[in-house]
Amino acid sequence: MQPLGVHTSIKSSLLNSIEEAVELGCNTFQIFLHSPQVWQIPEFDDTTTEEFKKQRKLNKLNPLFVHSSYLINLISSNPKTINSSKYLLKREVMAADNLEADYYVIHLKDNKDMEKNEIFKKTFEGFNRIEDLKGCKILIENTAKSKITANITDLFETYEKVKTENIGGICIDTCHLFAAGYDITKDEGIKRFIDEVQAYGDFSLIKLIHLNDSKAQVGAGIDRHEHIGKGYIGMEGFLNFLSIKELSHIPLILETPKKRLEDDRKNLNQVRKILKKLRS
Numbered sequence: 001m002q003p004l005g006v007h008t009s010i011k012s013s014l015l016n017s018i019e020e021a022v023e024l025g026c027n028t029f030q031i032f033l034h035s036p037q038v039w040q041i042p043e044f045d046d047t048t049t050e051e052f053k054k055q056r057k058l059n060k061l062n063p064l065f066v067h068s069s070y071l072i073n074l075i076s077s078n079p080k081t082i083n084s085s086k087y088l089l090k091r092e093v094m095a096a097d098n099l100e101a102d103y104y105v106i107h108l109k110d111n112k113d114m115e116k117n118e119i120f121k122k123t124f125e126g127f128n129r130i131e132d133l134k135g136c137k138i139l140i141e142n143t144a145k146s147k148i149t150a151n152i153t154d155l156f157e158t159y160e161k162v163k164t165e166n167i168g169g170i171c172i173d174t175c176h177l178f179a180a181g182y183d184i185t186k187d188e189g190i191k192r193f194i195d196e197v198q199a200y201g202d203f204s205l206i207k208l209i210h211l212n213d214s215k216a217q218v219g220a221g222i223d224r225h226e227h228i229g230k231g232y233i234g235m236e237g238f239l240n241f242l243s244i245k246e247l248s249h250i251p252l253i254l255e256t257p258k259k260r261l262e263d264d265r266k267n268l269n270q271v272r273k274i275l276k277k278l279r280s
């Protein structure tokens with residue numbers, strides 16, 4: 001069965017993320033390690049870490065994804081920011097590895113005034129500082145607007161250029177893909193996506209799908225997530241996308257708008273409906 005889950009909250013405690021995932025009937029989940037808008041990252045004590053690993057095993061939540069925080073910028077024009085970013089990136093990846101996360105997902109920053117090769121070089125330097133990990137691999141996510149990660153062709157080039165031992169593949173976010181101009185509501189958009197993955201990369205490199213509808217129109221270059229079926233991708237769009245057979249075993253994580261747990265439940269049910277239809 002294709003693993004399906006949501007991004008859950010560690011607001012009250014790390015263990016809360018597991019409780020939410022279980023409550024929602026998920027078999028995989030994604031978390032932040034700390035508030036994604038700040039530089040501070042807490043140390044998880046051994047008791048919490050052990051309990052987290054135990055509860056996760058008990059509830060068979062696989063794989064576990066950790067999402068990077070938003071401040072990390074390895075190509076900033078400010079050397080101080082680069083240093084803080086390298087430090088935080090390393091801390092987050094090591095902490096994810098320590099929690100036995102399978103993957104750590106990151107969006108790379110773009111800079112319109114910087115050449116691709118310089119971006120690759122600086123980004124590689126950031127990743128290269130991370131020591132060998134026990135099991136966690138880093139995934140690079142596509143974005144809505146960027147010269148290095150919005151088009152699938154660029155995303156795979158970037159992956160190749162910044163690759164280290166610790167980088168294990170890519171993550172495709174449907175909202176970002178759509179906003180970057182891939183109209184997955186239509187056969188041509190699906191075909192373009194498949195052709196580019198096959199020509200410039202490989203489906204085996206896709207380890208995670210972020211399933212989000214889009215508040216913005218196709219090609220808008222704007223990253224605004226919407227509830228499944230309520231945006232411009234719509235139920236038909238997701239049905240098209242998820243019927244790509246090479247994706248049929250790849251874990252799906254929702255990052256749809258969330259005020260209360262009920263919002264996740266509704267979105268998960270929409271996806272379950274689609275998956276049921278595809279399997280029938």
Ligand SMILES: [Zn+2]
Binds near residue numbers: 141173210255
């Ligand atoms: Zn995403």
Ligand SMILES: [Zn+2]
Binds near residue numbers: 175225
């Ligand atoms: Zn997004």
